[in-house]
Amino acid sequence: MSLTTQIKEFALDIGYSKVGIIPAESFPEYITDLTNRHEMYSFYIKGSFRPLVGAELRSLMPTAKSIITTVYDYSQKNFPKELTDKIGRVYQARCYNAPPERINGSRPQLMREFLRKFGCEVGDKISLPERLVAAKAGIVNYGKNNFAYAEGVGSFIYLTSFVVDKELDYDSPTVEVGCPEGCSVCMKACPTQAIYEPLKLDPRRCIAFNTFMTQDRIAGSHIEPEIREKMGTKVHGCDICQEVCPRNQARLKAKLPDDEYLVNFAQNFSLSQMLNMTDEFYSTRIQPLMFNYIRDRKYFQRNAAIALGNLGDPAFVPDLEVAMKDPEDLVREYAAWALGKIGGRSAKEVLKASLSRETSESVKTEISGAISKATI
Ligand code: SF4
Ligand code: SF4
Structure with a gap:
């Protein structure tokens, strides 16, 4: 069995829903887009993630040859109604940059250990444009709401990539919008009109951004009164533009088992x-x-x-x-x-x-x- 196949099988075995691989090249289109919107994204560009450096990944890891990208489906269980109007689902699912001692942090840890066991050098602390990486690897396409959508799952997914120094077999891209023709439900539903055109978000107007990025050390702690009014009861994240999306309805309406941890939590x-x-x-x-x-x-x-x-x-x-x-x-x-x-x-x-x-x-x-x- 080839190394590519072994890596993909291992990723699926430990709970990822999809896995794809692309060559470790830089992302000039991402650099151009982020640079053109520098004013909106200055908090991110200047922040500790250093996305413009990560987009030139060989500057951080000269030996990089391949990027393995994965989809984790975090909506396999039900989210309590008492929490969904307050906390974004990705945070309730405890999978966003989870620490290694938690179950969702152990998965990337296991993946890195597996890759090292097969002789791979694995990049560390490289911030990649995860949605673009996953679309280039053919495991997601885009929604006009800026989220990545995985076939058969929807947008309640978390993407994680691993940069390695081995050449592998590469997948075909799906860098495209996968929305039904004429749909703009998400743009109309956004309470702050933060999605100002398809695939374009002004983070300063986004409720999610305002709940957690408005900190003194990042973007200042002030929240405009107009935005406060529209935040409703959201205290960490906002899922409205994903909740209204027809591409998520199958999952949102599915009868899923309760997450007993969240049921207890909500009480x-x-x-x-x-x-x-x-x-x-x-x-x-x-x-x-x-x-x-x-x-x-x-x-x-x-x-x-x-x-x-x-x-x-x-x-x-x-x-x-x-x-x-x-x-x-x-x-x-x-x-x-x-x-x-x-x-x-x-x-x-x-x-x-x-x-x-x-x-x-x-x-x-x-x-x-x-x-x-x-x-x-
Ligand atoms: S997360 Fe909320 S505020 Fe941000 S774009 Fe989506 S609907 Fe609008
Ligand atoms: S609501 Fe419509 S336009 Fe927006 S992401 Fe979903 S399918 Fe695409």
């Missing part, structure tokens, strides 16, 4: 707990799912405050009152916004009391704005 997860979280909530309800981008809990609290504001229910005023005493300015600022959004006499009283003791100028400004907006 002790609420936005109020997230807003005023304890150490235990952080370690058992935040870190196990939302470990990808955010390290500082104040951003989760901010997102919970926005979600509670958008729910508009006066029952959350006491939770927000507690948050108005949080040591983090950011949390008080967004709790004030949420109180203004909920409105009513009790919310206004909390805002006035908070203003009288507030010392941060930025929080005072937010509170004053919230008081003027709050209806009685």
